[in-house]
Amino acid sequence: MPKIKFKIVTPERLVYQKDVDQVTLPTKTGEITVLPNHIPLVALLAAGELVAKVDGQELPMAVSRGFIEVGKNSVTVLTQTAEGVEEIDELRAQAAVERAKKLLQDVKNKEAVEYTALAGKIEKELARLKVVRRRKHTHQPTIKSE
Amino acid sequence: MAVSTKIIKKRIRSIGNTKKITRAMEMVAATKMRKAVNAVLASRPYAFDIWAMVMNLISRLEIKKHPLLTPKSEAKKVAIILVTSNRGLCGGFNSQIVSRALKLADQAETAVEWLAIGRWGAEFLARSGKKLVAVFEKPDVILTTSEISALVKAVTGSFVDGTYQKVFVAYTDFYSALVQKPRLKQLLPLEPLADAELGQVGQASAPQPAAEKNFEYLFEPTPQIVFNELLPHLVTVQLYQAMLESTASEHSARMMAMKNATNAAADMIDDLTLAFNQARQAAITREIAEITGGKAALEAA
Numbered sequence: 001m002p003k004i005k006f007k008i009v010t011p012e013r014l015v016y017q018k019d020v021d022q023v024t025l026p027t028k029t030g031e032i033t034v035l036p037n038h039i040p041l042v043a044l045l046a047a048g049e050l051v052a053k054v055d056g057q058e059l060p061m062a063v064s065r066g067f068i069e070v071g072k073n074s075v076t077v078l079t080q081t082a083e084g085v086e087e088i089d090e091l092r093a094q095a096a097v098e099r100a101k102k103l104l105q106d107v108k109n110k111e112a113v114e115y116t117a118l119a120g121k122i123e124k125e126l127a128r129l130k131v132v133r134r135r136k137h138t139h140q141p142t143i144k145s146e
Numbered sequence: 147m148a149v150s151t152k153i154i155k156k157r158i159r160s161i162g163n164t165k166k167i168t169r170a171m172e173m174v175a176a177t178k179m180r181k182a183v184n185a186v187l188a189s190r191p192y193a194f195d196i197w198a199m200v201m202n203l204i205s206r207l208e209i210k211k212h213p214l215l216t217p218k219s220e221a222k223k224v225a226i227i228l229v230t231s232n233r234g235l236c237g238g239f240n241s242q243i244v245s246r247a248l249k250l251a252d253q254a255e256t257a258v259e260w261l262a263i264g265r266w267g268a269e270f271l272a273r274s275g276k277k278l279v280a281v282f283e284k285p286d287v288i289l290t291t292s293e294i295s296a297l298v299k300a301v302t303g304s305f306v307d308g309t310y311q312k313v314f315v316a317y318t319d320f321y322s323a324l325v326q327k328p329r330l331k332q333l334l335p336l337e338p339l340a341d342a343e344l345g346q347v348g349q350a351s352a353p354q355p356a357a358e359k360n361f362e363y364l365f366e367p368t369p370q371i372v373f374n375e376l377l378p379h380l381v382t383v384q385l386y387q388a389m390l391e392s393t394a395s396e397h398s399a400r401m402m403a404m405k406n407a408t409n410a411a412a413d414m415i416d417d418l419t420l421a422f423n424q425a426r427q428a429a430i431t432r433e434i435a436e437i438t439g440g441k442a443a444l445e446a447a
Contacts, residue, residue, distance in 0.1 A: 009192045011291065011386065012185075029367050042203060043366035044375055067376060069199050078196050080291075117292070 002036045005074040006052055008061070008082045015082045016052075016061070023075050024051040025068055026127075034075055041070040045079055047120075047127040049134070060085055062131040064124040081124065088132045097125045151429065154422040158415055165411035171235070172404035178286065179323065179397035186320055186390040193387040200336070200380050203363065203373075213306045214377045217335050221311035223257045225279075225301060226250065227333070227385070229317040229392040230267030232284055236400035239318060239326065240266045243392075246328040247316035251276075256311060261301070263389065284389070291386050298382045305334045317388040318395035324402065326395035333384055336377060 003019035024033045026048030034041075045066040052059045066079025100122045104115070204215065228247050230240045244267060251258045259277050262268035264284035271278045282297055304310050313334040319327045365372050 007195075009195050011189045011192045011383070013188045014191045027366060032366075039364055040362065041364045041366060042199075042372055044372060067196070067199070067372075067379075076195060076199065078192060078199070 002073050004034065004036055004038075006077075007075070008050075008063070008077045008079065010079055010082055012081075016059075016084075018052075018054065020052045020054045020059075022053045024053075025075075025077070026050065026063070027068065034070055036073055038070050038073075040072065041068070043068045043070075045077060047123040049127060049131045050077070050082070060131055060135045062088060062124075062128040064127065065120065083128065085132055085135045088128050090129070090132045093125055093128045093132060097122060097129060100125060151422055151425045154418055154425060158418045158422065161411050161414050161418070165408055165415070168404045168407040168411060172401055172408055175236075175397050175401035175404055179394065179401050182390070182394040182397050183320070183323075186387075186394040189387060189390055193383050196376075196380055196383055200376060204336075212373055212377060214302065214381065215335050215337075218305065218308050218311050221256075221308050223259055223310050224254050225259050225261060225304065225310045225313045227261045227263065227297070227301065227313065227315040228267045228271070229284070229315065229388060230262070230264035230270075231392075231396040231400075232265040232286070234266060235403060236396055237403035237406075239396055239399035239403075240270075243267075243316055243318050243328040244270055246330060247314075250314065250316070250330055259310070261297070263297070263392075284393075286393075291382050294385055294389060295382065298378070298385055302334065302378060302381055310334070315385060315388050317392040318399075320391045320394040320398065323398045326399055331384070331388065333381060336380065 001021070003021060004023060006020040006023055007017045008015040022033060022035050024031060025043075026046045028044040028046050031048075032043070045063060045068050047064045048062075050061045050063045052061070062081075062083050062085075063077065063079045064081045066077060069076045069078075100118055104118045104122065226247055228244065230243060234240065257277070259279045260271050261280045261282070262271055262278060263282045265281075268278065268281040280297070280300060282294075285293060301310070301313050305313055312332060315331050315333045317329060317331070319329045321327060
């Protein structure tokens with residue numbers, strides 16, 4: 001089975017680049033899993049959890065909106081943010097969601113632009129929370145010194 | 147002669163002060179440069195990948211009808227976005243990019259409207275009586291894409307409704323701390339091959355020919371929806387990258403300018419110290435000559 005050349009790029013950095021066995025991606029129309037020899041595809045990435053599998057090991061990441069290009073055994077993800085589980089601080093993510101929700105209440109009647117920006121932010125933060133909650137406690141029971 | 151040494155001493159002191167200032171500015175610029183250079187290097191892969199992706203898709207799809215891809219031949223005006231610094235004291239950084247942009251404006255067959263990012267360029271354009279339609283403040287150390295979204299919205303809006311035939315962005319490409327090149331890029335309509343200019347990194351990893359990529363793409367949900375998201379985003383990214391390049395270039399240019407100024411000040415102090423010592427020596431010699439002369443005159447009497 002050939003491997004997939006997998007790459008995540010954000011405006012801030014090249015987050016991840018490696019050959020993987022399969023990638024599960026959240027898209028606007030639902031979750032898809034890309035296996036080797038997948039048909040070339042261009043799709044819109046939704047905020048959510050992205051999981052890459054290498055040699056049976058799962059690598060979960062929280063991503064925000066962006067674009068996916070599936071080529072011949074290559075997957076390129078272009079997104080605004082992408083973080084591995086260990087990078088996310090659960091409490092801070094939770095606080096960010098609360099903050100954004102509160103802001104959204106205030107803004108609701110104002111400009112549509114601001115509204116969509118905030119809605120996007122909430123979407124992103126919720127995705128981060130979801131990833132961290134699902135993965136951090138089950139997979140990597142690390143003890144943090146506070 | 148005593149006056150002369152006094153004057154020289156004063157000048158040495160004043161140049162010493164200037165040197166301290168330029169040295170401090172050099173340090174500040176160096177810190178900012180480091181940040182800006184890191185930012186620009188980090189975002190190049192993204193800018194390059196998304197550009198390559200769009201161009202690859204455009205070349206194989208008959209999607210040329212998208213408003214951001216179609217040239218507006220009937221429009222009467224061209225817009226130039228001029229990216230300069232806010233302040234001067236950065237060598238030829240601003241004048242180079244301005245002269246490059248003005249050359250383009252002279253060649254244009256249509257009327258040109260200017261949008262300035264950065265105070266220096268805005269003031270220059272206003273002074274020289276160009277048609278300046280919008281001025282945007284340039285953040286000192288950049289930045290998120292949301293900070294330029296207003297500008298992007300303004301130009302894409304005017305382009306789509308047919309006000310502008312083309313939109314260019316004039317910025318300074320960052321090669322290294324020593325080399326920065328003024329550059330003009332066509333922002334709208336998006337054109338294949340109009341780019342390949344995202345600094346040396348972009349050129350080094352130029353897109354491989356599409357030979358092995360010769361296949362049809364599936365779009366999800368539809369090509370239209372994907373492109374409606376992708377193309378405006380690409381415009382933002384292009385401009386964002388141009389701003390990052392400019393910022394990195396500006397701080398590098400300023401650092402070099404200040405370094406040169408510091409060195410020049412050091413040289414001047416050396417020269418003046420030499421002149422000061424000579425003047426002091428001359429004064430002493432003359433005083434001795436006068437004393438011995440006076441003594442000789444007394445003895446003769």
